[in-house]
Amino acid sequence: MATNIGMMDGAYFVGRNEILAWVNATLQLDLSRVEEAASGAVQCQMMDMVHPGVVPMHKVNFDAKTEYDMIQNYKVLQDVFNKLKISKHVEVNKLIKGRPLDNLEFLQWLKRYCDSVNGGIMNENYNPVARRTKGGREKTVRTSQKNPKSLQTSNSFNSSVCDGNGIVSNKIPGTKQGKPAGEAPTADSSAQIRGLTNEITELKLSVDLLENERDFYFAKLRDIEILCQTPQLENLPMAVAIKKILYSADVKEPAAIAEARDVVVVGETESII
Known part of the structure; x- marks a missing residue:
């Protein structure tokens, strides 16, 4: 376990x-x-x-x-x-x-x-x-079970209208008789929407993975920084060299790496002497 x-x-x-x-x-x-x-x-x-x-x-x-x-x-x-x-x-x-x-x-x-x-x-x-x-002591925790909304009907969606000839007809406000309220999407547009949706989902997953990896390695670097700042280690050549690399303005700066290497070499030489 x-x-x-x-x-x-x-x-x-x-x-x-x-x-x-x-x-x-x-x-x-x-x-x-x-x-x-x-x-x-x-x-x-x-x-x-x-x-x-x-x-x-x-x-x-x-x-x-x-x-x-x-x-x-x-x-x-x-x-x-x-x-x-x-x-x-x-x-x-x-x-x-x-x-x-x-x-x-x-x-x-x-x-x-x-x-x-x-x-x-x-x-x-x-x-x-x-x-x-x-x-437990809670009654309002957010659960995945959604309460179904009650269906409501209104006379405004189905009103009887009498025209000048006395003929009664049912009309729905906001729509024209004989024409559909909206046109159904074509097969090509539906396939395109599905493709874009899948692509967005994959991109979101990739971003989540990258963020998780970034956070993980940032936390490790932070742990190293804290370790190098402890009184027992902060003046050791290796700790000084590591901090020079951590605090360099450019992560690819060769001068910082070379300077850190020199600090370690000088420290080792002094310890031998």
Whole structure:
């Protein structure tokens, strides 16, 4: 069972669209952004699904809006982790701020964990809506179940009009008799629309993948920068050289690489002397 998952694990390369689809399908929700799970309620219910009876769902607030209410949800989640001996550090202060990258990474880890428990198979006997409404403290969570709109009829759409000859006819306002309200699209235009729609979908997926990859490597560079800024390392030749490359104005600037190499060589020479 995977609890300690390294940053290079394939779990962290799962895109946000796939994560959202997994959350919505599993819990019958209708989230459109990963930061909508910042309150911690989604994570609590995921643990409730894979470990029935462990999560006190009556303490989970699905309508949490304030940071205080969100923190209470994460306290419930942390208690569950402690019961299950899951050594996962939850950065609550970052998650409740609603930052997309932090929430995406946590949901990526959560999916990897849930898959390791149930093999990626959803529990068909688990009723997420019932667990939220009966066990949770929320009644207005956004679900994927839409209420059908009631059909309404109006006499304005079918009025009887009497002409000068006493003949009664039914007319629909805004349309002319004998002519269709709109022309059906041709086969060529329909095919073109489908083709453009598929192309837009593919482009959106590509953008999501690129954004996820960009965010991932930016986070790694930020970790390296923080490491090089620690008092114990910031004056070491290697740390100085790395910062010169990180802070160079041009990523392809050969002078920055050469200067960084010189710093390392000089540092090694001084250490030998």
